[in-house]
Amino acid sequence: MHIITMENQVKLILEKHGKVKRDSLIPILQEIQEAEGYLSEAAIVEVGTSMKIPASKIYGVATFYNQFRFSPKGKYNILVCRGTACHVLGSSTVLKEIEKYLKIKAGQTSKDGLFSIEVVACIGACGLAPVICINGEFHAKVTSESIKKIIDNYRNFNINEN
Amino acid sequence: MKTNITVNSKIVEAEKGEKVLDVLLRNGIRIPTLCNLKDMIPTGACRMCLVENEVNGKLFTSCSYPVEDNMKIRTHSPRVLNARKTIIELLLSNHPDDCLYCPRNLNCELQSLATEMGIDRKKIYGKKNKFNSDYSSQSIVRNPDKCILCGRCVRVCEDVIGVSCIDFINRGSFTTIGTTFNKGLNTSSCVNCGQCLVVCPTAAITEKSSTEPVLAALNNPDLKVVVQYAPAISVSIAEEFGLPVGTDMNGVLNAALRKIGFDYVFDTSFTADLTIMEEVAELIDRIVNNKTLPMITSCCPAWIKYAEEFYPDLLKNVSSCKSPQQMMGAIIKSYFAKFEEIKPEKIFSVSVMPCTAKKFEAQREEFTSKGISDVDAVLTTRELVKLINQYGIDITNIDPELTDSPFLKRTSAGKIFAASGGVMEAAIRTAYYSLTGKELSKYKINETRGPNKIKKFNISIDDINLNFAVINGLGNAKGVLDDIRKGKSEYQFIEIMTCPGGCIAGGGQLINSKKDKTLKRANTLYEIDENDSTKASHQNFQIKRLYENFLENPMSHFSHDLLHTSYIERDVIL
Numbered sequence: 001m002h003i004i005t006m007e008n009q010v011k012l013i014l015e016k017h018g019k020v021k022r023d024s025l026i027p028i029l030q031e032i033q034e035a036e037g038y039l040s041e042a043a044i045v046e047v048g049t050s051m052k053i054p055a056s057k058i059y060g061v062a063t064f065y066n067q068f069r070f071s072p073k074g075k076y077n078i079l080v081c082r083g084t085a086c087h088v089l090g091s092s093t094v095l096k097e098i099e100k101y102l103k104i105k106a107g108q109t110s111k112d113g114l115f116s117i118e119v120v121a122c123i124g125a126c127g128l129a130p131v132i133c134i135n136g137e138f139h140a141k142v143t144s145e146s147i148k149k150i151i152d153n154y155r156n157f158n159i160n161e162n
Numbered sequence: 163m164k165t166n167i168t169v170n171s172k173i174v175e176a177e178k179g180e181k182v183l184d185v186l187l188r189n190g191i192r193i194p195t196l197c198n199l200k201d202m203i204p205t206g207a208c209r210m211c212l213v214e215n216e217v218n219g220k221l222f223t224s225c226s227y228p229v230e231d232n233m234k235i236r237t238h239s240p241r242v243l244n245a246r247k248t249i250i251e252l253l254l255s256n257h258p259d260d261c262l263y264c265p266r267n268l269n270c271e272l273q274s275l276a277t278e279m280g281i282d283r284k285k286i287y288g289k290k291n292k293f294n295s296d297y298s299s300q301s302i303v304r305n306p307d308k309c310i311l312c313g314r315c316v317r318v319c320e321d322v323i324g325v326s327c328i329d330f331i332n333r334g335s336f337t338t339i340g341t342t343f344n345k346g347l348n349t350s351s352c353v354n355c356g357q358c359l360v361v362c363p364t365a366a367i368t369e370k371s372s373t374e375p376v377l378a379a380l381n382n383p384d385l386k387v388v389v390q391y392a393p394a395i396s397v398s399i400a401e402e403f404g405l406p407v408g409t410d411m412n413g414v415l416n417a418a419l420r421k422i423g424f425d426y427v428f429d430t431s432f433t434a435d436l437t438i439m440e441e442v443a444e445l446i447d448r449i450v451n452n453k454t455l456p457m458i459t460s461c462c463p464a465w466i467k468y469a470e471e472f473y474p475d476l477l478k479n480v481s482s483c484k485s486p487q488q489m490m491g492a493i494i495k496s497y498f499a500k501f502e503e504i505k506p507e508k509i510f511s512v513s514v515m516p517c518t519a520k521k522f523e524a525q526r527e528e529f530t531s532k533g534i535s536d537v538d539a540v541l542t543t544r545e546l547v548k549l550i551n552q553y554g555i556d557i558t559n560i561d562p563e564l565t566d567s568p569f570l571k572r573t574s575a576g577k578i579f580a581a582s583g584g585v586m587e588a589a590i591r592t593a594y595y596s597l598t599g600k601e602l603s604k605y606k607i608n609e610t611r612g613p614n615k616i617k618k619f620n621i622s623i624d625d626i627n628l629n630f631a632v633i634n635g636l637g638n639a640k641g642v643l644d645d646i647r648k649g650k651s652e653y654q655f656i657e658i659m660t661c662p663g664g665c666i667a668g669g670g671q672l673i674n675s676k677k678d679k680t681l682k683r684a685n686t687l688y689e690i691d692e693n694d695s696t697k698a699s700h701q702n703f704q705i706k707r708l709y710e711n712f713l714e715n716p717m718s719h720f721s722h723d724l725l726h727t728s729y730i731e732r733d734v735i736l
């Protein structure tokens with residue numbers, strides 16, 4: 001099997017864009033995130049060097065957009081729907097509760113690498129509101145209480161798996 | 163093209179296309195501004211400078227709006243005043259409100275604008291900012307809680323210094339100023355120049371204070387506390403004590419430092435002379451023996467860090483001479499310690515510098531041997547002024563004194579180091595003597611002086627034709643450095659100073675954005691030079707004695723150990 005390292009990956013993407021202009025910064029970052037799952041420091045520095053933009057500027061631009069994350073996703077990525085229906089039924093409390101329980105904020109990954117939280121506009125499952133989705137599995141009508149159990153289940157599952 | 167506009171019902175002459183703000187200021191109307199920076203493209207970010215268009219009743223930002231024919235504006239109408247007041251109230255809504263304990267208390271633009279707008283109570287309550295402060299740098303402390311997001315620091319760091327290690331990160335109410343990945347400034351390419359903190363209207367960026375260790379040393383009976391002050395200091399503090407900007411306080415400064423309790427007082431201009439002896443010897447060696455050229459000055463620690471980060475391949479071009487601060491530090495703990503029979507470890511060596519990067523420089527590994535640093539603590543001009551005030555010294559009412567032996571004498575060549583071009587001018591005076599055995603007929607070298615960003619010129623000494631460049635502001639260095647990299651440089655010798663104007667406009671100087679003091683300070687320096695009877699470093703008899711008694715010759719084995727160093731590539735986030 002041919003292993004593509006992260007560095008090569010970023011280089012390939014940059015090469016593909018050829019002589020890059022500043023306008024292509026966002027598409028390039030998007031592609032890197034697509035390939036790597038997140039924007040690493042190394043990737044940002046690499047993009048900066050090749051586009052002759054200071055890394056601070058790239059980080060500044062990237063943090064302006066919600067779509068970029070700066071740490072790898074956890075083994076279990078929790079999508080929290082913040083669409084209108086979910087909002088009406090209390091998704092903001094759900095999000096806060098998850099953040100509190102995992103001691104991380106949306107966009108971050110827990111220290112053990114197990115969980116990450118991502119906020120999405122609308123998953124399109126309004127009937128199940130408030131809904132979260134963990135690695136493709138939907139959890140309907142979650143509450144502050146049920147959410148802890150759900151997270152614990154994944155944690156236990158992970159322990160048994162190992 | 164000239165045109166007339168109406169300001170507060172009065173006709174005022176203006177240039178079409180110039181910014182409305184400039185017309186108003188010229189006509190004696192004060193307009194509050196926050197994001198605006200002199201000589202830089204306005205961003206219109208803070209909206210503090212709003213004025214009213216009398217014709218359509220709209221408010222617009224005067225800093226960014228160009229003059230048009232038949233403009234009619236009102237600068238202090240109720241609407242304008244109200245809008246400005248609301249802006250300040252909003253800025254205050256999430257502000258920490260701890261003025262009394264703030265390093266910028268009574269010298270804060272936000273505070274004075276609040277007073278000016280007549281704000282006498284908190285009207286808008288927002289959630290108070292709670293970011294982490296960044297103490298990672300040896301020179302600069304960042305406290306984003308106090309940041310009002312004017313963006314001045316970001317622009318200075320990018321456009322004036324050419325470093326760009328900070329930017330706006332995140333957005334909306336989470337916006338803050340930070341480095342890549344919001345890590346500590348010490349992991350970034352920050353060169354510690356302090357120009358960001360000089361333009362910051364609040365205490366969101368300040369210096370790392372060394373006052374406490376200095377006070378502790380002064381109160382420790384076991385230590386001899388020695389102080390040196392940079393050539394810029396004596397011409398940079400007068401205004402703080404109600405004297406005209408640029409007044410030379412030299413002798414009085416010596417007296418004040420002794421009153422504070424320093425046991426020995428030295429002027430770094432002495433080792434500026436020493437730097438010239440070593441640097442000129444190095445330059446001539448490079449020229450005569452076909453070694454790496456151009457040679458670039460090494461006095462400015464911000465430039466050195468920049469070179470280590472952005473141009474490590476050009477470190478061989480950088481002079482191996484330590485800076486005057488470090489040379490003084492090195493001879494204090496060697497020659498002077500012997501002279502006075504004090505053990506080096508019993509000496510606490512303080513320097514007063516117009517510079518925040520000197521704090522970083524003093525703690526570099528290169529300048530420590532066997533656990534003893536050449537310089538133990540660096541105070542900025544601001545910290546010195548605080549000490550003078552704390553010790554209740556009435557500087558307008560004390561008698562001048564001299565510096566201490568054995569470094570009593572400085573030449574005016576060492577003194578002009580404080581202005582951009584000064585090192586170059588001093589070096590040429592001594593280089594001429596070294597190459598020809600004769601003194602220059604005219605010491606003044608006009609081409610090195612003045613505010614130009616790059617000062618290029620050419621001088622023939624005997625039959626050697628030499629090209630020189632003075633880079634005034636680190637942001638102007640790139641082109642010249644890229645040429646060296648490409649092997650296309652025409653120069654033999656280049657001076658680089660990070661702060662535009664040189665050390666007299668350094669990042670450690672008193673903060674008052676309203677007045678431009680650089681020119682006045684430079685004029686005083688050149689006046690001192692004009693009136694001095696020894697204008698070249700090699701004429702300093704105490705420098706001669708130092709060589710006779712201790713160092714032997716410039717570039718000797720001894721000087722090499724004590725006064726020279728080398729640098730290596732530095733790995734930071736660029």
Ligand code: SF4
Pocket residue numbers: 302315318319323325326327328351352353354355356357358359
């Ligand atoms: S100290 Fe100089 S280099 Fe560092 S952030 Fe401030 S302006 Fe930029």
Ligand code: SF4
Pocket residue numbers: 308309310311312313314315316339358361362363364366367
């Ligand atoms: S840190 Fe200071 S200069 Fe920079 S944006 Fe904030 S208030 Fe303005």
Ligand code: FES
Pocket residue numbers: 194195196197198204205206207208209210211212223224225226
């Ligand atoms: S000073 Fe004009 S918008 Fe800030």
